[in-house]
Amino acid sequence: MATGLLALLDDVAALVKASAASLDDVPTQVAKSTGKVSGVVIDDTAVTPKYVVGLDPSREVSIIYQIAKKSLINKVLILTPVALLLGFFAPWIITPILMLGGAYLCFEGYEKVHSMFSSHGDAHGDSEDELKVITPEELEKTRIKGAVQTDFILSSEIVAITYGTVSDQPLLTQIAVMFFVAIFITVAVYGFVALLVKADDLGVYLARENRPSAIRKIGFGLIRFMPRFLTILGYVGTAAMLWVGAEIISHGIPVLHHGLEAIEHALADVPALAWAAKVVASALGGLVIGAIIEKIVTLVRKMRK
Template structure:
């Protein structure tokens, strides 16, 4: 009996060693897959803070938490099952689905530029002031954008572990999903709370702490504005890159080959920093593709007679009424001394 028990213990030890080795393999593969998706992770980190730009300070972390929870749901309950199923039985569908997402990202970025050109900006008042419905709308928009970025992250990670067995792929992608969400939204939380850290430092007796605190408080609004611009550019870049790679994978090689040959020429012509300049060239071309495609969709949605934006203009602007910022009717725009400014 003791010999049987010892044999059983040996088997348990062997299984434990095999499990530990498998965990090490999963960790290493997850780290490699995450590194491959680093560019999109940076984009995700740049895009997200704009959704809490101008939000009341006491709602920033709760909103980021809601977006992070939505991001986990996107990755674990939508993207991961769909990606695994499609990669197993219909891998040809992954590229068209990603391209639809890339088109949406390009539209989002182009729409933000269109809004700035017209003098309109999103979230003019903090969501906490506008009410819970506005906060829900803000979170929903952020989670929707995260779905596209997360989809590219997960597909890139999936491509890196495509040769692994099914359950190994599942474990690796779960690790990637959790790790990337923690990294992205942890960094976002740090960014948006830096002004609060500045206030705390400014209240300390140390003159150095006070100077640093005042600098943080004064500088963070500018940093957030820059991040908002970077986030818009990132939408165009990532959306355009998805489309650029997608059309190549679908068999239309001309545009991708043009960009790729340009990259190779730049890398060969400039020693030392040629690789970085080639990456910048690819990024610029991707952003241009995203801007062009996004502008076409914006035109369809907001400018052309059959777009929804035209219908909204017909129903509000031609009715002889203007809306106040809180959504109430301000009556006919006739008196020159009205307190409600006309729309730009």
């Protein structure tokens, strides 16, 4: 009996040591994973502010909080557990699911670009839905819904890349890294977005008459600069949708993936130019993919009617 108990305690001690050794590697894996998803994180940061622009300034922080909360719930309670389960039972299905998400990003990005260049006076553009008047509360809900849908796709990519980084690690390390990355990135992205959209309020605060002249100049500079900056960031966010969507799709189609790699290798002597060329090629490819999907969606809608 005593011998059996000692053997059991030895096994427990060995398991604890193995777990501790596994957890010691978590910070390294977190840093590695965060670096790999940095491109998608930048895209997520660029996309989000456009959903807040034009709404009641007093509601901006609340709206960002609601988006962030749903983003965190999606990452922690849905995407991470699903990625772990699929990675264990059906790893082959992760890529097709991501490709569908990439197609959605291309479609949404194409619609944004199309709306920028389409004529507002088009005789076919005034549908009953477009003429419908909605309340600020309904507009806010619509914006939040759109932001959460886009964030879900980007979050899926973040979770998938993170899983791919730690897939060869012990299960305990996988779980710890994926949950930590999900929480850290959500807080970082939406914290920074909140700072961006409230920067103009900070400018108003600094520009008050009782402030020193230098501080007031900074305040007025922020007030003038932020609307333009957010507009530019909106364009960047749209381009990012096309870029990331096309790159996600290319990972599942070897010909496209090798084509992007060939562009990068051809300009390898100038890393910045190689990166820019790959991004532009991906964005243009995403625009084409989005246009094709839009035609298919329009055709299906006509057939349903």
